[in-house]
Amino acid sequence: MKKIIEKNINIITSSLIIVIFIILSLFSYQRQTKAQDEFVENSLSFFTFGEIDENKVENFKKSYKYDLLVKDEKEKVIYNTGIDKNIIKNYEFEDIDIVKKSKKNYLGYERKIFAKKSHDKIFAIEFYNTSFLLYLFKIIYMLIFAIIFALIINKFFTNSLYEKLINQFKEKINDKKDFEYLKDNPKKYLDKLINEKRKIEDENLKLKTRIANIEKITSNMEEGFIYFDKDGNIVIINDAAKNLLNINRENKLDNLIDNDDFKLALRQTRLLKKGKNLDLDLDEISLKIFLDPVIDEEIVSYIVIVIDNSKNKKAEAMRREFSSNVSHELKSPLTSINGYAELIATGLAKDDDIKKFGQIINEEGNRLLNIIDDILKLSKLDEENLQEGKTIVNIKNVVDESINRFKRISEMKNIKVENKVCDINIKTHESLFTDLVTNIYENAIKYNKTNGQITIKCEKNKKNIKLIIEDRGIGIKKEDLPRIFERFYVADKQRTRTLKSTGLGLSIVKHICDYLNYDIKVESKYGYGSKFIISIPAL
Numbered sequence: 404m405k406k407i408i409e410k411n412i413n414i415i416t417s418s419l420i421i422v423i424f425i426i427l428s429l430f431s432y433q434r435q436t437k438a439q440d441e442f443v444e445n446s447l448s449f450f451t452f453g454e455i456d457e458n459k460v461e462n463f464k465k466s467y468k469y470d471l472l473v474k475d476e477k478e479k480v481i482y483n484t485g486i487d488k489n490i491i492k493n494y495e496f497e498d499i500d501i502v503k504k505s506k507k508n509y510l511g512y513e514r515k516i517f518a519k520k521s522h523d524k525i526f527a528i529e530f531y532n533t534s535f536l537l538y539l540f541k542i543i544y545m546l547i548f549a550i551i552f553a554l555i556i557n558k559f560f561t562n563s564l565y566e567k568l569i570n571q572f573k574e575k576i577n578d579k580k581d582f583e584y585l586k587d588n589p590k591k592y593l594d595k596l597i598n599e600k601r602k603i604e605d606e607n608l609k610l611k612t613r614i615a616n617i618e619k620i621t622s623n624m625e626e627g628f629i630y631f632d633k634d635g636n637i638v639i640i641n642d643a644a645k646n647l648l649n650i651n652r653e654n655k656l657d658n659l660i661d662n663d664d665f666k667l668a669l670r671q672t673r674l675l676k677k678g679k680n681l682d683l684d685l686d687e688i689s690l691k692i693f694l695d696p697v698i699d700e701e702i703v704s705y706i707v708i709v710i711d712n713s714k715n716k717k718a719e720a721m722r723r724e725f726s727s728n729v730s731h732e733l734k735s736p737l738t739s740i741n742g743y744a745e746l747i748a749t750g751l752a753k754d755d756d757i758k759k760f761g762q763i764i765n766e767e768g769n770r771l772l773n774i775i776d777d778i779l780k781l782s783k784l785d786e787e788n789l790q791e792g793k794t795i796v797n798i799k800n801v802v803d804e805s806i807n808r809f810k811r812i813s814e815m816k817n818i819k820v821e822n823k824v825c826d827i828n829i830k831t832h833e834s835l836f837t838d839l840v841t842n843i844y845e846n847a848i849k850y851n852k853t854n855g856q857i858t859i860k861c862e863k864n865k866k867n868i869k870l871i872i873e874d875r876g877i878g879i880k881k882e883d884l885p886r887i888f889e890r891f892y893v894a895d896k897q898r899t900r901t902l903k904s905t906g907l908g909l910s911i912v913k914h915i916c917d918y919l920n921y922d923i924k925v926e927s928k929y930g931y932g933s934k935f936i937i938s939i940p941a942l
């Protein structure tokens with residue numbers, strides 16, 4: 404590089420010097436030739452003035468080495484130092500005149516003879532003008548000196564110019580070796596840079612493809628997945644993470660979740676370079692966060708996995724509530740059984756009361772059995788491992804079965820039961836479907852009035868079959884309606900107590916519907932009756 408700069412500057416300056424030298428030489432040559440001609444003209448005038456002295460002529464010849472010829476009018480030679488006397492014959496001009504000029508000789512000399520007539524004499528001087536090329540040749544040493552001088556100055560100038568140019572990069576190139584390499588051979592350094600750039604572009608492309616693949620793989624994950632680079636910018640994020648945290652790609656690690664526990668965990672992870680897990684209960688959602696640093700040499704990037712823990716939390720809370728309810732529900736009939744049994748055992752109960760107490764113990768025992776039966780049904784459904792296969796079931800038959808089962812009670816209450824269900828077959832789990840219908844029908848009787856009414860019917864369309872169980876019973880209050888499917892929820896505690904309620908029947912119904920993929924709806928007006936609608940998807 405330095406050499407190329409130097410070479411070019413040398414060529415430019417040398418060419419300039421040569422051109423200037425030639426132009427100046429041309430001027431100087433012309434001036435010199437003119438001066439020589441003038442000198443000869445003056446010398447001719449000098450000789451024609453006064454007497455011709457032999458000494459004068461000799462001195463002239465000696466000093467200037469020009470030849471002189473003097474002839475009289477009759478062409479007789481008076482003086483001649485070496486000119487051909489026949490060249491100037493019958494010369495007439497009074498003024499100085501160039502009598503003869505040799506052909507232009509570009510390499511050597513140009514011969515000239517100047518003549519003048521005065522006092523009946525003819526004077527002639529012969530001399531030689533140097534040709535321009537010869538003149539140039541004579542002064543060429545000056546050109547050589549000038550060029551050498553320019554080359555020396557150029558060398559110095561190029562050095563400092565190159566240093567100035569290269570030093571601009573010194574700050575930008577941190578590596579000393581790299582800088583020396585650039586200084587020694589910029590072209591190779593540039594090639595190296597271009598090669599490296601190409602490699603980086605290739606790597607970048609590969610990385611982008613890899614990131615796209617990872618995003619594709621993680622897009623179907625239920626868990627949120629985010630990968631942050633060392634500056635805390637998001638490199639990879641899947642849809643689950645965007646939805647769970649309500650963020651987009653522009654979010655940074657520091658402002659991922661506006662929560663003090665998360666910020667503290669992040670600080671600890673950064674400081675200790677160790678992963679951290681935390682449970683966060685945010686406004687509407689419970690999250691499990693796994694925060695892990697990825698240490699690659701000195702660079703630390705982060706992986707964040709987000710899991711929606713709301714369902715688990717809710718299930719856990721429900722389990723806790725359920726177990727405390729179960730113990731409570733089991734305890735009250737047992738306490739009552741225990742109390743009456745103790746009265747009988749200690750002989751404190753009067754004979755008249757023993758029968759009454761025995762009845763109560765029997766009722767409470769039955770209640771206990773009912774509760775245990777329902778709990779067993781629920782836990783069976785919770786396990787979700789009912790391997791029982793589906794069979795073709797006739798809805799009308801199942802409804803008839805339930806009606807028969809509770810016939811005695813419905814007749815006792817004088818309830819009018821209408822089975823308007825048409826002869827429809829569905830593919831379902833027979834025992835679960837029977838439990839489902841029985842539970843709703845049992846409630847329709849249990850919560851009905853004397854002389855009440857129950858209608859069971861079907862509605863069929865392209866999408867589903869609707870099984871409707873409607874009663875003209877006591878109905879459900881508006882505020883109880885959303886809670887009747889909860890475990891152990893009994894709407895009217897005072898009244899239901901006497902009706903042997905466990906609060907588990909509709910919870911079982913809801914579970915069965917979820918399991919069979921049925922939809923269940925309740926419409927009810929307090930004091931007028933209730934309507935349970937089960938939507939069974941058409942086959």
Ligand code: ADP
Pocket residue numbers: 846847850851874876877878879887888892893894895899903904905906907908909910932933
């Ligand atoms: P249980 O009947 O053992 O109390 P369920 O889970 O079957 O438990 O019912 C929950 C509550 O919903 C009942 O306590 C009752 O108050 C109300 N309920 C259910 N079915 C009816 C109905 N057909 N009419 C009025 N209330 C009902």
